[in-house]
Amino acid sequence: MKMIKPAFLGTLMVPAVMFAAGTVNAEENTTTMEATYLTETPEGTFHADALTGNQVKSSVEDDEDIGTITDLVIGEDGQINAVVVGVGGFLGMGEKNVAIEWDSLELTKDEDGEDYIITVNASQDALESAEEYNRNGDLEDE
Template structure:
């Protein structure tokens, strides 16, 4: 009888251990499944996917032409207006893309003014064989852009009037050390607003950045800051950035004036915008 009890006990112990091992294995699988379900195996498809970072800074064009077929009409872009750049993308809580935020102030000839464009209204028209070459176009008119409701930011106020970064708070740049044959450093005390207004602005590698649109004076009439107009076309879509004169290197030679700043066009466009 005792031997039978021992065998029965061993059988029950083995069965319990086997059951525990099975339960542990099932639990481990469930745990693994539960903790990896949020991750997906994805390979970027340039024909179907877009990175949000690629959209930020992209120009948006407006046209009254019907391009719902996704085809770029011959020389169709000549009928378009560049209304501004995407600088924010608004997502839904469920992970979808709701709208893109575009600053259309330069296009309308006014200060900063932001509008929201429904993502579904954007058309991506191919500009070549490469999948990353495209125009972003929305079907509307200049009047439609002017009448578009102004975007309200997360705080419920007009984004153009609230949440603006003060141009005085921007990080100052270091004036580049630039030399050019036939040019010498300009005498800052002899420079006038007439001489500087409209002067071309270049990066340290001599690439075109923009031009000085206006000069800000101190109470005693001295030049304090220069407002550089960056980007845009024929005054549309420009971004205005105020920099101190200490951030500029100004060269003069043979009646020509060249202004240099230690920044690329994209870097300067990312600076806080000046609003007069």
Template structure:
């Protein structure tokens, strides 16, 4: 799996933290120890800054690469079991260079159907058991499942001159049908062929025809509106992006009106 930092280009990132100090440890049992706050808001006066603005490796620093791909477990006080809920796919940095959140890939199977959820670092801790250190999130598995998707494409607005995010509630089915959809790598992956309306006539999902050639062999896939970001250019033309790849959508269950009518969660990419 390839990981990317959501920030400006950098050759290496070292995160300084006091989280490893023994005074921050909270003992739970002989085999289990929690160290709260993966990153500390405190700065250290001991960091050695060499001439030219370079720093030396020191105790208490964390390499961001050591977090990438690491499994995250839920932690609820009073519940001994810890569920693996996803892996760290990315890190979110603020314009000042500070780390703000971890992007956790939740749900799905081998990356298919997985959604990105950005979690504030204040909710993530280190916990040790079985002689190893693990990342734990102070939330239930259900909470993460229902959490909003972190839309990476929204960050690309600064790279797309003249494009503005559009409120989808102001768009009609006529506006959307026939519009090309672009995937996570900005590649064309299909087009919207239909919309799904709620009982209140609100658009809740789109049908995207994926793959095929000249309309032959296309596969209809249902996608929740929150899995798409819609932009408009200066001419009023729409540009639609999703964090999914064409391969991931091809692996989705084909949309069936009868299946959707019986269970609206069946085969809907979110």
């Protein structure tokens, strides 16, 4: 009879261990979320191309165009950290990139409500004298 108890307990333990392993595996699968899809632009959002290519205007120089947005710096959390603005130069020659923090910009809609007007509280001279944005750490020391 003593031999039956360990064998009986062992038989009961196998399903319990299998159940526990299945529960852990099921928990691992629930952390993976299925993709969700949009069919239209949500309220209060915009596409990157609404910014890139647009002129940045100076709020201290009578809304003068002082540069063009060439890129966005986006964090892993999906938030825009900064916009990269090409300043100076002529016809794209001699231009340098300056990154302006997102919170330093003001976005308003134009009269038609179609496009954004992007302004910053800085002059063109201030942007041209600002330190150049080093995207990949590849700027050489001068």
